[in-house]
Structures are given as C-alpha cells and as structure tokens.
Amino acid sequence: MRVPHSAAGLLLAAGVGLTGCTTVVAGVASPPGGGPRTDAELPVHLAEAGDEADRNARNAVADVLAWWEEMAPQLHGGDFDGLDGGVWSIDPAETDPADLPRGDCFSDDVADLAENAYYCGDDDAVVYDRAWLADLADEYGPFMVAEIMAHEIAHAVQADVGLDAPSIVAETQAECFAGAWTRWVVDGNAAHVAVRPAELDPYLLGYLYFADAPGTSPDAEDAHGSLFDQLSAFQEGYADGARACAAFDDSRLFTQQESDPARVKDDLPAGEVVAVADEVLDAFWREALAAGFPGTDALGGRLTEPDVRAADGVACGGADLGLQYCPADGSVRYDSAGLLEPAYTDVGDFAVPALLGLPYGLAVRDQRGLTVDGPAAVAGAACATGWLTREAFDGEIEDVRLAPGDVDEAATALLRYATDPAVLAPSGLSGFELVDAFRRGFVDGGDRCGF
Incomplete structure (x- = not known):
C-alpha cells in the first residue's frame, strides 16, 4: 500500500563532548519526464477519458504485467495471472459510490479511498485515487505514478505466492521489485513507460512523502519502513535485480527504530x-x-x-x-x-x-x-x-x-x-x-x- 506518512521530526541524539562504489545509472534514449512511448490498451475501471494520471497508470500496469510474465517463472516457478479484479480509478470529488462494486475493497464513503493506492487481496484488484496521483506527478514527476503501480502489483504477486512476512518486509520487498522493474524500463525494455536515468532523482525524494514517521515501530502492523529502508530497497532491486528482492526476509537490516525516550533528544543547537x-x-x-x-x-x-x-x-x-x-x-x-x-x-x-x-x-x-x-x-x-x-x-x-x-x-x-x-x-x-x-x-x- 502506498499512503503518505509524516516525515517531520528528524533528530540527532549525539552524546559527543566538544573535547568505486556506485551503481552506474545507464539507460537508453527515451521521452522526457517518465512519459509514455505509446499508450497501452488496457481497461481501467472508471478511468476518465483524457486524464493524464489514468493514462500513466494504465501504461505502467501494462508494462509491469509484461515484466512479471518474464520474472514470475524465473523467481517462483509458475506464472502470474494478473489481477482478476482489475484496476480501479476513483476520484473522491467525482466518483459515485454506486458505480463501485460491493465488497471489502471498496467503501460506501468514497472519501475513505482518498490519497491512497492499494492492492486489495479480497477482490484481487488495485485501486487508486487519480487526483492524488496527479498531485504526486506534479511534485515528483510522472514516473511516480508508474512506480506506485509497480509497487502495488508486487503486492499482488506476493499474495499469489502466499508470502507470510511482517509488513515492513512485504512493503520493502515490493519497493525492491519496483526498483528491479525500473531498471528494466531504463534499459529500454518497456513498451509504454519510459524514464531517463536523471529523472530518478526527483522520484527518490518522494520517499520523504511515503516514509514512516521517525519513531514508528518496525513491528507495527502497517509498517512500511524509514525513508532509507524504502529507498535502499528500491536501489537494491535496481542494482541487483529481482532475485535479490525475492530473498528479503525479517533478517534484513531495517533502520526504522521505535522511539526510545533515552535516545530521543532535541536537535543539537545550531551553533554547536x-x-x-x-x-x-x-x-x-x-x-x-x-x-x-x-x-x-x-x-x-x-x-x-x-x-x-x-x-x-x-x-x-x-x-x-x-x-x-x-x-x-x-x-x-x-x-x-x-x-x-x-x-x-x-x-x-x-x-x-x-x-x-x-x-x-x-x-x-x-x-x-x-x-x-x-x-x-x-x-x-x-x-x-x-x-x-x-x-x-x-x-x-x-x-x-x-x-x-x-x-x-x-x-x-x-x-x-x-x-x-x-x-x-x-x-x-x-x-x-x-x-x-x-x-x-x-x-x-x-x-x-x-x-
């Protein structure tokens, strides 16, 4: 699930007395801004004609599904059959609840779906707020929409293989798979989505938006991880591929730390x-x-x-x-x-x-x-x-x-x-x-x- 978390309150607790190592981000020439090469023909329920967020989401879903057609047999020994419940686009200001199917994945109050994108296992569907995706694209570039779709479909794959892991493991693994898919896109393999290497910088700043608030327990039921936990998972997938993501488990190092009153102090004074x-x-x-x-x-x-x-x-x-x-x-x-x-x-x-x-x-x-x-x-x-x-x-x-x-x-x-x-x-x-x-x-x- 991709939901916003507060990034405020970053602290340093220092008791100090005053006494060749990078991934080369190569790629092929592509349209600027994470925009599409060609548009996919893939149904998105309740999508608005001409809506750019819907367009970006549709193209991304098509390419992510194509990537998983290649990767699922290699990683899990079987096919990934896609989303039985499809992809749903809503806008809290416009969507009529009567147009939504009945079920655990949808609320009678459309406002409950605002500022969110999620995979719902009960209906095997991905649901997103297109107005929210449009705002994120304005802030961090249109590739943010594509990455969110990659993240949510990774959750569908996790459900398909029966992943049983703490939330922080599942969320960072999904982000790792999104990173591996991104490298596939950068290398020119996607039919619909394109992104240039330099355009990944503003996307990474989006982790400020999605990171768990500092002090959140890594064992929380909905823990997603710190900014570094999520960012490093994405980069690991980008650098090392989907097999590295498949190896994620609860032995992985996470920097998300529950607040400890003994360690949490005010920031050091600016003058020191x-x-x-x-x-x-x-x-x-x-x-x-x-x-x-x-x-x-x-x-x-x-x-x-x-x-x-x-x-x-x-x-x-x-x-x-x-x-x-x-x-x-x-x-x-x-x-x-x-x-x-x-x-x-x-x-x-x-x-x-x-x-x-x-x-x-x-x-x-x-x-x-x-x-x-x-x-x-x-x-x-x-x-x-x-x-x-x-x-x-x-x-x-x-x-x-x-x-x-x-x-x-x-x-x-x-x-x-x-x-x-x-x-x-x-x-x-x-x-x-x-x-x-x-x-x-x-x-x-x-x-x-x-x-």
Whole structure:
C-alpha cells in the first residue's frame, strides 16, 4: 500500500563532548519526464477519458504485467495471472459510490479511498485515487505514478505466492521489485513507460512523502519502513535485480527504530552542530585508519585532521562552493549561511555531518595518495559517509548515538544538495548514484569505498 506518512521530526541524539562504489545509472534514449512511448490498451475501471494520471497508470500496469510474465517463472516457478479484479480509478470529488462494486475493497464513503493506492487481496484488484496521483506527478514527476503501480502489483504477486512476512518486509520487498522493474524500463525494455536515468532523482525524494514517521515501530502492523529502508530497497532491486528482492526476509537490516525516550533528544543547537560534526568525523576516521570496525579491517596509516572551517567568502582554487576540500592547505571548507544552516533547518542536524563527510572524505583520500576529483573520488566519499552513518547507527563510534530519522537525514541531504554545482564541484554523478554509494557504504562497510 502506498499512503503518505509524516516525515517531520528528524533528530540527532549525539552524546559527543566538544573535547568505486556506485551503481552506474545507464539507460537508453527515451521521452522526457517518465512519459509514455505509446499508450497501452488496457481497461481501467472508471478511468476518465483524457486524464493524464489514468493514462500513466494504465501504461505502467501494462508494462509491469509484461515484466512479471518474464520474472514470475524465473523467481517462483509458475506464472502470474494478473489481477482478476482489475484496476480501479476513483476520484473522491467525482466518483459515485454506486458505480463501485460491493465488497471489502471498496467503501460506501468514497472519501475513505482518498490519497491512497492499494492492492486489495479480497477482490484481487488495485485501486487508486487519480487526483492524488496527479498531485504526486506534479511534485515528483510522472514516473511516480508508474512506480506506485509497480509497487502495488508486487503486492499482488506476493499474495499469489502466499508470502507470510511482517509488513515492513512485504512493503520493502515490493519497493525492491519496483526498483528491479525500473531498471528494466531504463534499459529500454518497456513498451509504454519510459524514464531517463536523471529523472530518478526527483522520484527518490518522494520517499520523504511515503516514509514512516521517525519513531514508528518496525513491528507495527502497517509498517512500511524509514525513508532509507524504502529507498535502499528500491536501489537494491535496481542494482541487483529481482532475485535479490525475492530473498528479503525479517533478517534484513531495517533502520526504522521505535522511539526510545533515552535516545530521543532535541536537535543539537545550531551553533554547536558543526563542531560536533567535526568531532564525529575525526573520531570515525581515526578509528577507521587505526583499528577498524567490526567486519572491516583497519585501513592503516594515521589521520592528519583537516581544518574544518567556514569559507567566509575565501575561494579555493578560484571556486566558491558550499562544500570544498582545498588541497592547497588541506582544509575542509563550507558555506554556513548558504548551505549548512538551511540544511540544518530544512532536513535536520545529521544533514550537517553527512554533507561535511564529502569534502572530509576527499581530504582523507588525498592523505592516502588517492584522487580527489571525478566520480570515483566523490562516490568513495559518499560511500564513506554511509559507512560512518552505519557505525554510528550501530553504536561503534564513542559517544555518538543516532536517533530515529538520522539515517534518513543523511540520505535526504545528499539528494537535495550534493548534486548542486554551487555546493560541490560537478563530478558527473546523479543524486541516485551518490545515494547508492552511500547505501553501499552503510550496508557493506568500508570495503566498498575504495580507501
């Protein structure tokens, strides 16, 4: 089920005293904006003639069903026969309840179906609010409509094979299958839906809308997962294919955490967050080089802690950027008013160490004789930021504790800011690729980061 959840209240609980690793998003030329190649001839009950949301949904359903015709025999040893109850389009402001079939999938009050898209097993049908899908398409691009259809039909497949799993497993697995289907679309295999790789960036920001509110229990009856849980599932499907999705079970790592009063604190004061972030980065890299972390050997060598300071309008190498590693003096520079303060306010306090982790990672690369320019260098720094976040999440960095939502803040900060050429020197990486590098560092540790 795809329903909105609040993304407010992201926190960092830090007890700190002030004392080659990305998926290449390749694809074929396609129409812009996630729009259709050709229109499918597939019935959608109560669809409005000429409605763009209905058109996008119809085309997506046709292509998703075609993909499952290929994948179901490979994954489950049998065919997927589609949706016996079909696909239903409703608009709470226009749909007459008398036009809907009687059954558990439909309410006599059409308002109960508002702002939702869901698979209903009782009737083996997918139902969606077309007005809501239109709003989502305006905000995140028309591919959002296609992905929602892919997610819901994945639930139909789960029902067909008798999946018995907690909600968070079923929901993230459905998102993983949507990611695997998306790669199939990007590679030019779909007859009706098209999307260009760069158009995946705004789609990923849609997870801000669908993520469970920070502090929601992962064991909740309707748990969908955190932003990172959903986003990483989508990217895993995109990178590793549907077989990786089929392996999802309750042993999977989820970052969704139930609120613990002992860990939930207010955001760090704005005036302290950069100093704390500097301390966290220093502590992480000292440990990574000298001792390592569980599952990752020490990198070796010693850290010369870079000077982390506000740029104050002083450009390095002729560039005036929001984030910068300056090889001339080994410093890490940032724009406080133009970048870190808005990121702190709009995303949360853990956005600050996540963003500073990029130029800091480049500084460490330079100290180790590695390149500091280009996609491999920036992807390595993003991967290391994911690695740092995982060690903090696991409590492996002394005096650092993450609160529910902090991992989401890190991923969101990379998506929102790190591809802006005014923030970071252009590397050729999309937001999708940066966050995928972060994901791999978080999931697999430093061995994937090229240090």
